[in-house]
Amino acid sequence: MRATGAHIVTYRDDPADAEVISHKLMARAGYIYKVSAGLYAYSPMMWRSIKKVQNIIREELDDAGALEVQLPILQSSELWKKSGRWDAYQASGTMFSTSDRKDATYGLAPTAEEVVTDYAGSSVNSYKQLPLNLYQIHTKFRDEIRPRFGLLRVKEFLMKDAYSFDVSEEALDVSYEKMRSAYYRIFERMGLRALGVDADPGDIGGSGSMEFMLAAETGEDDILVEPGTGYAANTEKAESVLAASPSAGEDARALRIEDTPNIRTVAELQGFFPEIEASRMVKTVLVKAVHAEEEVLWAVLIRGDQEINEVKLRNHTGGLAIQMLTAAEIEENTGAKQGFAGPVGLSDAFSVVADLSVEGMVNLLCGCNETDKHALDVLPGRDFAVPTYADVRLARAGEPGPREGKPLELYRGIEVGHIFKLGTKYAAPMGATFIGDNGKPQPFVMGCYGIGVSRVAASAVEQFADDKGIVWPVPIAPFEVVVTCLNVKKAPLTETAEKVYEALKAAGIDVLLDDRKMGPGAKLKDAELLGFPYAIVVGRSWEKEGQLEARERASGEGWAGGLDEIVQSIIHKVEAGRAGLEPEGR
RNA sequence: CGGGGUGUGGCGCAGUCCGGUAGCGCACCUGCUUUGGGAGCAGGAAGUCGUAGGUUCAAAUCCUGCCACCCCGACCA
Incomplete structure (x- = not known):
């Protein structure tokens, strides 16, 4: 294609509302318009x-035996x-x-489990039709609390969503x-190194889930990695080993209540x-778990440090959301002011859960639901119910x-993919069944698999950009090569540029010919x-020495040579770059 | 939703405190010159100053309501 068409x-200034690099650059380069x-x-x-991102996804999913479909995005509430x-979504x-x-x-549609389950339920009658994996690449909508960061967090976006239907958990x-494994290949083929991490399934639900993250400082997720062990998890889900409380194994002393005027927090108590170290104290956090029809009060005990x-807490309570109690609610339900709640003498209005860090603690310090007092040398099971x-x-x-x-290491990442084992969470309540080999109807055992297509593109920009602009990996660059003719009024230059352009096109390269009447700078x-991976410059050195210049955007490296030589070297580099990254074991 | 901020040609901003009828840079159009790091000169087009109301001889500027957008927290591909 010619640049004139x-x-x-492009713009000289960053838009005023852009915060992150991908947003600034994509707006400046005219890739996106708000x-x-x-x-x-x-x-x-x-x-x-x-489209290149989409096609890589299509090829890999088709290879894995998935079938592309297109489902409605306007979906009846009845189905949901x-x-x-x-x-839950309301x-x-x-x-x-x-x-x-x-x-x-x-x-x-924020996702399409209902629609696809409905479709499978009606079109799959026998276990002989399984397994089945249906996917689409389509617009999704989410009423984000706060859209931001350009394409990284938006109300309307492109997502690839796939849904698998199987006869059993094993299948x-x-x-x-x-x-x-298809996911690792997809990202590698795009030239992106994605990290698979254990994750919380969130609103989608189900038993197991894994997120695919691209490392980026501006990412919104925190990931903990145990180096060399293959363990990586979102902090929402991550586990770690905790040393026992120093009080473990001590002989229990008698409970005492002491005055602690206006001393509320662990830091103040210390x-x-x-x-008394913080690890000998137990904090009691009062929350309510919001369910569809009710709210349940919870007291959560955790070691002071x-x-x-x-997220773990919400999952434990089974609620849709967790809210901290307000000062007024605390007083109303415990009889004490904020900062003095504890398991000792706690009202029956609360369900109680204690973190594992509390297990085995002896002679602990905690609140006792009396303003300006705390309990010391408390023993679980004696001074409050286990x-x-x-x-x-x-x-x-x-x-x-x-x-x-x-030791766990912390990274920040952008979530670009998420896979879930759903089990029968959707098929069972929706009555989506097939006839098994025993002749009886049974619900599909499902999985679902998402990739944020538009987010992947933005993340790639985020990951590779430098101070000059975007640096696309070859497999997802809009053009693989730009041929820049520095002076379009000089026939020898334009003719040469045309020749190079035609040669690359003939070799199947995605090439842009910059034939615009603009200054060379x-x-x-x-x-x-704009971030094209390779550039060939036709200018002064061609006029004077018959030399073309080639440049690689990512490394900044440049080299010169005759026309054929440069064309051939570019073809080789582009073809090598199309393969993406080397697979990394999995 | 809570807290903070901003709305002035397509983009980035000044002017608002102290009221007097709108300006700069980029981009755009015409012509000439220029061509290795965002060219120069000359000419031109483009804004009911977010919106509704109020105060005033006079409002971008002061007052009130509303709206939009942005930043910090909770949501997700």
């Missing part, structure tokens, strides 16, 4: 990249009520909803594993009782990892900003 529009908050138009150049997800406010002229309610394991993981123990603790960097006890800057 490619609708290239229509309103969280809604972007993709330019022709952007769309070329996105059958799976039970309507309430509660969290993530789904856009609307109604038709007859007042029937619809949602705009699901096979389908899941196929997708997992100041007040300098001889530890913090609660809200609670249910569960892991609700936030693992932190530096703590020993769960596999071999090596502006063209070179544009090529760098």
Whole structure:
């Protein structure tokens, strides 16, 4: 393609509302245009990249035996009520909803489990039709609380979503594993190194899930990695090994209640009782778990030097969301002011869960639901009922990892893919069944698998950009090579540029000929900003020495040579670059 | 939703405190010159100053309501 016909529009300034590098550069390069908050138009150049991302995904999924479909994104609330997800998504406010002229309610798809399960339920009758894996690449909608970071977090985006249908858990394991390895290949083929991490399934639900992360400082997820062991997990889910409380194994002393005027936090208590470490204290955090129909009060006990993981806690309570109690609610339900709650003398209004870090603690210090007092030398089981123990603790960097006890390292990442084992979570309530080999109807055992297509493109920019602009990996670049003619008024130059352009086109290279009437500086800057992996410059050195110059965007490396020589070297480099990254074991 | 901030040609901004009828840079159009790192000169087009109301002889500027957008927290591919 010729640049004069490619609708290239670039800007000198970053948009005022851009924070992260991918947003700034994609806007400056004219790849994206903000229509309103969280809604972007993709330019022709952007769309070329996105189509390449899509095609890599298609090829790998087709290879893995999945079938592409296209499902409606306007979906009846009736269907969502059958799976039970309507309430959850209304509660969290993530789904856009609307109604038709007859007042029937619809949602705009944030994912498509209901629709695809409905389809499979009606079109699959026998176990002989399984396994089945259906996928689509389509628009998804989420009413994000705060859209930001350009294409990284938006209200409307392109997602690849796949759904597997199997006869059993064992068969699901096979389908899941196929997708997992396909995911590594997909990202490697794009030239991106994705990290698979254990994750929380969130609103989608199900038994197992794994996220695929691209490392980036601006990522919104924290990942803990135990180096050399293959253990990596989102902090929402991550586990670590915790040393026992120093009090473990001590003889129990008698309970005492002491005055602690206006001493509320662990830090303040440490100041007040300098001889008692935080690891001998138990904090009691009061929350409510919000369910569709009710709210349940919970008291959460955790060792004083530890913090609660809200996601783990939410999963334990089975609620849709966790909210901290307000000062007024605390007083009303415990009879004491904020800062003095504890398991000792706690009202029956609360369900109690204690983190594993509390198990085995003796002579601990905690609140006793009396303002300006704390209990010391408390013994669980004697001074309060032995609670249910569960892991609700936030693992932190530096703590020993769960596999071999090596210190956990913290990384930030952008979530670009997420795979889930759903089991029968959707098929069972929706009555989506097939006839098994025993002649009886049974629900599908499902998995679902997402990739944020538009987010992948933005993440790639985020990961590779430099101070000059975007640096596309070859497999997803809008053009693999730009041929820059520095002076379009000189016939020898334009003729040479044409020749190079035709030669590369004939070799099957995606090449852009920059034939615009602009100054040489502006063209070179544009090529760098737009991020084409390779550039061939036709200018002075051709006029004077019959030499073309080639440049590699990523390394900044340049080389010169005769026309054929340069064309051949570029073809080789591009063809090598198309393969993406070397597979890394899995 | 809570806290903070901003709305002025397509983009980036000044002008607002102290009221007097709108300006700069980039981009755009025409012509000439220029061509190895975002060219020069000359000419031109483009804004009811987010919006509604109020104060005033006079409002981008002061007052009130509303809207949009952005930043910090909770959501996710």
